[in-house]
């Protein structure tokens with residue numbers, strides 16, 4: 016067990032964090048999407064330690080984070096033109112792109128794949144930390160594998176206390192859901208995981224295809240393009256259900272189906288009884304979602320109902336994470352099979 020410190024983002028603490036990472040250690044790193052567990056992406060041992068700290072399956076690859084576009088070319092075999100244009104527009108920001116990997120990327124980092132996922136965050140704290148290290152940083156979300164991603168230093172502490180020496184605190188992540196992950200397939204921009212850079216935004220740069228695993232459960236043994244898609248994810252201990260109803264229909268459904276300690280997250284709902292407002296717009300829902308799922312655990316909720324979000328814009332990311340938190344259970348609508 017190590018003692019886990021939380022220190023605010025400033026120059027001195029970034030130096031301290033960089034020293035730990037340079038010595039092969041792991042630090043909790045703020046980013047604009049969610050907090051990450053940062054280690055040297057090129058150091059096999061350091062990366063292996065991330066998998067151990069998270070309890071993450073070895074075949075689920077990590078995203079490599081850079082602080083400047085000049086750090087990209089040594090990591091990859093080639094950079095398609097479309098990737099250059101997207102980097103110009105969306106880096107630093109919540110966009111991760113998949114490239115054929117160069118030999119300096121260890122197999123543990125890429126989960127044994129011959130590709131590597133790269134992202135340049137917008138967060139100044141994250142970029143300062145990467146620059147202070149002087150090498151690319153592998154960073155998965157800083158939660159224990161399977162639980163909701165952390166959007167505050169406190170969330171990271173809850174999951175990682177005793178497992179890592181330091182968390183840099185830069186307040187709540189502004190985006191709140193993980194980055195959009197894309198690859199380039201058949202001359203299209205193929206979305207493997209929706210996030211803050213939306214399908215609508217990407218469609219200005221080429222044809223966008225949303226992978227079928229984004230909104231549906233991959234079949235048993237199906238080969239998914241992004242290994243993270245096949246694992247149960249983002250789940251609090253409570254049973255989560257997406258409720259396909261709005262307004263009074265949503266309220267009636269939740270009131271008549273309470274099961275044990277129940278909470279209901281509604282879009283713009285009046286907060287009373289079991290009801291908690293999780294925001295009307297997709298941006299706010301994205302910011303609040305993981306935090307609310309964690310709070311459900313804090314109050315020992317047994318059942319969590321969530322009003323189905325719009326799939327437009329960042330709403331698609333909210334829907335994608337909720338589907339996994341809910342184990343793909345959608346109730347209360349016309350196609351309700353579980354009722």
Ligand code: TXA
Nearest residue numbers: 048050051076077130131132155156193194241242243
């Ligand atoms: O916003 C984010 O992306 C955060 C912050 C910390 O940067 N990081 C994050 O990492 O969400 P993680 O490890 O929790 O999720 C990475 C996702 C996984 O679903 C993984 O399967 C996918 O990216 N991925 C990574 N490398 C890949 C590759 N070479 N091919 C396909 N999918 C890949």
Ligand code: MG
Nearest residue numbers: 155156164193
């Ligand atoms: Mg994750």
